[in-house]
Amino acid sequence: MTSSMDTPPKSRAPWWFNLLGHLLEPWVKLRRDPAEPAALLQAGVPVCYVIERDGISDALILERACREAGLPSPMQPLPGTRRRRSVLALGRSDGLVLGKNRQRSPKDALGQLTRALEGDPGRDVQIVPVSIYVGRAPSRDSGWFRVLFSENWVVVGHFRRLLALLLNGRDTVVQFSDPVSLREALADAGEIPPERFARKIARVLRVHFRRIRAAVIGPDLSHRRTVVDAVLNAEPVRAAITATASKEKISYAKAWRRAQKLMLEIAADYSHPVVRSASFVLSNFWNKLYDGIAMHHFDKARAAAPGFEVVYVPSHRSHADYLLLSYQLHASGVVVPHIAAGVNLNLPVIGPILRRGGAFFLRRSFKGNAMYSVIFNEYMAQLIDRGVPIEYFIEGGRSRTGRLLAPRAGLLAMTVRAFLRAPRRPVLFQPVYIGYEKLMEGKSYAGELSGKPKEKESLIGLIKGLKVLRQRYGHVALNFGEPIELTPMLDAASAQWRAVGGDPDAKPEWLGSVVDRLAEQIQVNINRAADVNPINLLALALLATPKHAMAEADLLTQLELSKALIEELPYSDRVTLTPMDPAGIIAYGEQMGWIRRVSHSLGDVLVADDEQAVLLSYFRNNVLHLTATAAWVACCFLNNRRMSRGSVLRLGKIIYPFIQGELFLPWDTEGFGQQMQATIDFFLRRGLLEASGEGRVLERGPGQEDAAFQLKVIARSLTQAFERYYITLAALAKNGPHTMTAAELENACTLTAQRLSLLSEQAAPEFFDKALFRGFIQKLRERRIVWTDEAGKLDYDRALEEMVRDARVILAREVRHSILKITPGGEDKAEHDAETAALPPADATPPDASPADLHARHVETAHRQHVHEPVAAEAAADAPPEGKSDQ
Structure with a gap:
């Protein structure tokens, strides 16, 4: 009934089993853990080994490990039972198996052992769990083909297991766990049937193996194995399934299958071997495509991450963004995040690869599908609760203009609500600026902004697009911005935010404002981590001239000035600047094909x-x-030789909220005032401006001087923004109050900008981008300069007239005249009449204005009467006669 530990019985394995063992031996090198497992066993008690998988390779490895350690052979009969082998497996594989009957489950074998013990109270069996890992967690230096067959959470077939043994067999670990007395476990279980006891032991053993596997090769990130069931079993999802079944009068089972299909459409299927293999492919791909990939401030990001659920929120400028960030994180030894990708990228062949690289897919809109919305929200909650790093783009799509887009806060709101449900692990948002020197999608972006429809992603389109691989795209920079912790933002919003608790449907009043502030701060921090490369500097200079041409001497001077401006007036300590000198920048631009000599x-x-x-x-x-x-300070001197410092500052503070909303600038109004002061001082040091009257009056030189030319180049980067603003104001003024909706105004502005672009010098494509007009109109509404009446039409007050008047300081008369002439609206009038046409009485106020709003408006009106009218008069006095040179 018992076996001696001193002289283990010989194996009774069949001849073919022993032959396979001899053939495999040169390919496999075992490491036992512990090195002497015999010390764990109780002498004289039969041993039954339990392994995870029912396969011939695991049996061969176990038999050899037991033989080398002096343990009883797993291939001998189990004493006291009718079992022909002293080993059982909890799971089956698709390969060769130990016994003849594949249909017998581990519960049957455990039940058989339990009944044998019940028949003989003096008998016991010690269960020894044995974990076997072939090629566990290869290092980054392992060959990519070996990584494909490294140990993971997936049960594989016999051919794949054979390749794993041949490639990784010399890195095989056999881990023996402490034995469990089946007699003692049966006594502890009490009076329960053998079948139920067998199920309980099998369940305990499965949990044990999962814990050991997680400790050895890392957590199971195969979401189709661990998350799908958790999502489908969550209470909100079950409720949504029940509601769908009731609404559509279908069975619960059919509704559940629909939910499962949606879940499988969404969920990632992360695979370490695929990620590692992709890293080898991408390494060669990047070498062919780019001249280098640089990461800045990554050490700061890595130092801030421990203990947090990290959400990477990069800028979105190219399809390469997905791969670049993941590749660089993996190459730096950081876990690759799970990436939210549009379902349009779930293409044949490509989709499954992206999914195994950590991509999970979402539809562009959740409207009309309540079940989909609930499932996706629950999936996000599961990822966050499990501490899985996530990456998504809050802009919602790739920027076609190069600017950061207005954020779409859907995924941010899901993240915040998921954290509120279970605030066990604090959330950290990590902004990342991604900067290129050339884009693969550049030409398609320009076409889309000019009115061409966006091409739908397809496998054929991807294959056709492979021709871009013949080009070189310069350098890429990934700059990690200042991270943002969620908890302090919640503390500032509500001291009772933790009381929201586990309610998945909770939407406290302050939630929207927190999400909006978070979204804006992410964009601000992305911009604060900008990388200034040679192409950026060339674009700033050359696009400021009508023919996009500049004498080499002037370009060298302008590049030096731009670099000095960024260095001496640092925007942020995370901004990086090319070390190239101006001559090197020009040579590089020629080499990249951006400019010609x-x-x-x-x-x-x-x-x-x-x-x-x-x-x-x-x-x-x-x-x-x-x-x-x-650019703002320089704009003040485009059409004026002289202005007071106070006027530049006051006007700047008025225009700042609109520039801030468009460019995600980091300062409040007072902070912007300080930046303007520092910029004026910089211009004075460089000789671009001169001061008189104890520094109160600023003056530029005549138009033919180099200083005036340099100021003009700096100013031109913002003039198109002011022209867009003026187009909007002119359209409102010409059409009058209560005549246009916001959408109609947006459309009128877009058409005007398109026509102006055709009639004047070629403007950048984003000049007539609807999104920019939409953002300006929204900012007018936020500041209560414009509001919506009961009929949905736009109304406004005298503040609009003052903005029109202020525009005369910045925009030349011919520009204003052209805009007024082509803007759709009332009949053409004289410029003065047009600029003040259809304006309501000075006391017009929004219908929902509070007493505080009314008071603020009276103060603002008084301020404008005393400040801005003299400014306009001063500007007119300083400016040369219309149509003549100021030389």
């Missing part, structure tokens, strides 16, 4: 051709926010 006896000229200039506007817009303050 026109030789001339009086000095070479550098030119960006029309097509290249349109594409360069993207890279100018990447860094527009860095020079916004300087």
